[in-house]
Amino acid sequence: MPTWKKYHILILVFFSFLACLPKPKPSLLGVLVLPLVTQTSSNFTIESTIPANGATGVSLNPTITIVMTQAVETTSLNTNISCSPSCPSLNGGASNRTITLTPASALTTGTTYTITLNQNIQSIFGLTLGTNTSFSFTTL
Template sequence: MVMWKTVRVLSVLVLFHLHCVPKPSPSILGVFILPLVTQTSATFTIESTVPSNGATGVSLTPTITIVMTQAIEPTSLNTNISCSPSCPSLTGGSSNRTITLTPTTALTSGVTYTITLNQNIQSTFGLTLGTNTSFSFTTL
């Protein structure tokens, strides 16, 4: 009889203990830091562009997209992107690894434009391009 009482008491204690174990929850690190980690390369360079380098027959009102190998520090874009010959103002910005630019007015037909990213553009990991990097396209 004493044995059953001991087993019952131990069972209750085990069940009570299991009920009191806290359930795991996401850590602050996983919620705030991990989504920012978007480094896909050990170097910081242009991965791709639209229009592509050397493209012809590009619309006079293109949306220019530049995908980088790492997330971009948005404040480093200020005055670090240029267009030649002189483009209408380019509006846009960056989101994670992508820079999106749109001319405020139509480009000129039959002109080859060169977009240059200054060497000082920086990734969120502190890397810079290191050299000015350009790509060109020709409008319709």
């Protein structure tokens, strides 16, 4: 028998074998565990900020971005973020793990601002920061 016929028969046998395998069934465990795996940490803390803590020469009209280690419960942000010295009203919100804030008007030149996240801000899993957490930056 020629070699190509042997390979042809071998390939047919292989694919016939695959057709006989049972189809996998959905598992409730996969549905329950998958959302937990998408988080980057079992702790709820600040992962990074823009501007970075201690940054200088920051624009007078910055977009402040705070990335958390878990998705944020947006309703917990109400009155739980502050800025000192007094910033113009901070507008924004959260999407998944990212909190985005923009001052309603320009910040003051050469001023060091401190953004504080209150300990009561929660992740979607009910974890809180546990302690007030701050970072600072200085404008141009």
